[in-house]
Amino acid sequence: MSTPTRPRPAPLAAELTFVGRGLRHSRRNPDALVLALALPVFVMVLFVHVFGTAIDTAGTRYVDYVVPGVILLCAGFGASSTAVGVCEDVLGGTVDRFRTLPVRSAAVLTGHVVASLCRNLVSTALVVGVALALGFRPDATPLEWAAAAGLVVLVVLALTWVSAAVGLVARSVEAASAFSFLVSFVPYVSSAFVPTDAMSPWLRWVADHQPATPVVDTLRGLLTGTAVGTAGWWAVAWSVGLLAAARVWAGWLFRRPPRA
Amino acid sequence: MAAHSDPPAAIRVDGLRKAFGRRRVLDGVDLAVAPGTVHALLGANGAGKTTLVRILATLLRPDAGAAVVGGHDVVRDPQGVRRAIGVTGQHTSVDELLTGAENLRMMARLAGFDRRAARARADELLATFGLEDAAGRRAGTYSGGMRRRLDLAASLVAGPRILYLDEPTTGLDARSRLGLWQLVAELRDRGTTILLTTQILDEADRLADRVAVLGGGRVVAEGTPDELKRWVGAELLELAFASAADRAAAAEALAVAGARPPATAEPRVLQVPTDGSGDHVRHVLDRLAAHGVHAEHVTTRRPSLDDVFLVLTEPGGGRPAGDLAVAAP
Numbered sequence: 001m002s003t004p005t006r007p008r009p010a011p012l013a014a015e016l017t018f019v020g021r022g023l024r025h026s027r028r029n030p031d032a033l034v035l036a037l038a039l040p041v042f043v044m045v046l047f048v049h050v051f052g053t054a055i056d057t058a059g060t061r062y063v064d065y066v067v068p069g070v071i072l073l074c075a076g077f078g079a080s081s082t083a084v085g086v087c088e089d090v091l092g093g094t095v096d097r098f099r100t101l102p103v104r105s106a107a108v109l110t111g112h113v114v115a116s117l118c119r120n121l122v123s124t125a126l127v128v129g130v131a132l133a134l135g136f137r138p139d140a141t142p143l144e145w146a147a148a149a150g151l152v153v154l155v156v157l158a159l160t161w162v163s164a165a166v167g168l169v170a171r172s173v174e175a176a177s178a179f180s181f182l183v184s185f186v187p188y189v190s191s192a193f194v195p196t197d198a199m200s201p202w203l204r205w206v207a208d209h210q211p212a213t214p215v216v217d218t219l220r221g222l223l224t225g226t227a228v229g230t231a232g233w234w235a236v237a238w239s240v241g242l243l244a245a246a247r248v249w250a251g252w253l254f255r256r257p258p259r260a
Numbered sequence: 261m262a263a264h265s266d267p268p269a270a271i272r273v274d275g276l277r278k279a280f281g282r283r284r285v286l287d288g289v290d291l292a293v294a295p296g297t298v299h300a301l302l303g304a305n306g307a308g309k310t311t312l313v314r315i316l317a318t319l320l321r322p323d324a325g326a327a328v329v330g331g332h333d334v335v336r337d338p339q340g341v342r343r344a345i346g347v348t349g350q351h352t353s354v355d356e357l358l359t360g361a362e363n364l365r366m367m368a369r370l371a372g373f374d375r376r377a378a379r380a381r382a383d384e385l386l387a388t389f390g391l392e393d394a395a396g397r398r399a400g401t402y403s404g405g406m407r408r409r410l411d412l413a414a415s416l417v418a419g420p421r422i423l424y425l426d427e428p429t430t431g432l433d434a435r436s437r438l439g440l441w442q443l444v445a446e447l448r449d450r451g452t453t454i455l456l457t458t459q460i461l462d463e464a465d466r467l468a469d470r471v472a473v474l475g476g477g478r479v480v481a482e483g484t485p486d487e488l489k490r491w492v493g494a495e496l497l498e499l500a501f502a503s504a505a506d507r508a509a510a511a512e513a514l515a516v517a518g519a520r521p522p523a524t525a526e527p528r529v530l531q532v533p534t535d536g537s538g539d540h541v542r543h544v545l546d547r548l549a550a551h552g553v554h555a556e557h558v559t560t561r562r563p564s565l566d567d568v569f570l571v572l573t574e575p576g577g578g579r580p581a582g583d584l585a586v587a588a589p
Contacts, residue, residue, distance in 0.1 A: 092353060
């Protein structure tokens with residue numbers, strides 16, 4: 001066994017290594033991968049063919065109405081699974097091992113985030129593909145498509161960083177995975193699946209003021225040409241605010257001294 | 261405990277304290293580990309072995325005291341410490357979704373090797389640790405012994421001068437344990453300083469140049485394995501009696517021989533330190549017979565860590581210290 005002289009690490013070596021690790025994990029976790037790919041299909045079929053027949057969307061075809069909501073639902077679910085991966089790394093001792101290395105060990109979170117982004121872009125593309133097959137007819141220009149994609153990236157990044165922070169605080173993998181479950185309920189109380197004016201007054205107030213509504217309204221406007229109003233600004237503000245706050249929170253959680 | 265300080269110590273710990281809430285885990289630990297030696301840290305569950313290793317690995321900050329590893333202070337210069345150490349934890353932290361080769365390449369990339377050098381380093385370690393055939397399999401499919409070897413290989417990727425092994429053979433079968441012991445001995449022979457925590461006296465005996473016993477948050481004894489064993493007796497003669505009254509009579513008859521109740525607190529058993537020779541055993545039994553006490557059952561066994569603790573924590577210090585250094589309780 002030879003004793004190598006330790007080379008000087010290249011800039012971003014840790015980040016690149018952890019991103020590679022995250023992508024390998026995404027490919028090799030069959031349960032999560034199948035779920036991430038099957039969920040969009042199930043949800044889309046469920047909403048368009050089961051619920052859609054009973055929901056009145058005031059002249060808009062339901063399939064055109066619901067696609068942005070399904071995009072958000074799936075992206076939210078996919079992003080929030082990051083909490084499980086991070087939690088497993090913490091509880092399994094992997095994070096401790098990285099912490100004993102002379103590298104920026106917080107880059108392990110960056111690896112999880114980039115992997116989540118890649119997974120969710122694939123899954124979003126799948127949602128759109130299934131939607132088109134089921135009769136979704138967007139009228140977006142290439143610029144509008146790009147803007148919609150940009151918003152999805154921003155939302156996924158924000159939700160993934162929140163999940164990473166949750167993964168760091170969770171004391172069990174079960175708790176971390178309960179978070180994914182809860183996040184997937186957020187779009188239901190928004191304009192994602194039914195117009196908010198059909199809701200009771202206080203629920204409508206919640207729906208109108210929570211971040212999922214401006215995100216969905218913006219995506220819908222970009223893809224199908226409905227009115228966006230100020231929703232676009234709200235969507236960006238919510239996403240950037242959440243992203244910044246979660247990034248700081250996760251960084252703090254990672255650096256704080258461990259409990260035991 | 262400044263013995264063996266002729267070359268500067270690879271690890272030096274002074275008055276280290278750490279509490280979790282009200283629970284004081286380390287209460288003034290002093291330790292010096294000479295470069296190129298294996299130093300075993302013995303202690304029961306909860307004695308603070310892992311806490312000490314975590315502080316020395318820069319994973320925990322001490323409440324008070326100082327620890328210097330490879331010339332770097334663990335609090336002021338953690339990155340310096342991290343460049344000097346390799347750590348293998350109590351629970352293996354190999355990445356189960358990656359193959360053995362990928363695990364090692366990842367560690368090499370993190371250590372700053374470029375892609376080609378990382379591949380070469382991984383291949384070299386896989387060969388050294390007998391994992392070539394399993395290199396392309398996911399670590400999640402490895403046996404316990406293979407995981408330990410991979411974990412140890414991962415901690416050696418960057419060629420650390422100082423290696424921490426936290427209970428490295430827990431859960432390993434006899435063959436894997438022997439293999440691991442051999443690897444540790446080879447590493448030491450190549451000049452690596454090794455801090456080994458274990459609950460197994462035999463493991464410390466085989467591997468360690470010196471042994472420190474942790475108890476009550478302090479180092480309660482420190483010396484070579486031979487010194488430790490001399491302290492307890494090379495072997496223990498266990499005498500079982502028909503009743504507690506018989507045992508009391510026997511204890512009186514054998515007081516000069518160092519008889520004491522066992523750590524397990526069985527009411528009818530006495531232990532006498534022995535060299536295991538027929539002469540000594542006959543001498544003890546003759547003495548019992550002369551006092552009219554009958555032993556129902558006689559066995560000899562090697563002392564365990566429990567026995568060391570019993571002696572070390574005995575009120576008044578029990579037997580003379582001999583050449584074993586004993587810290588004040």
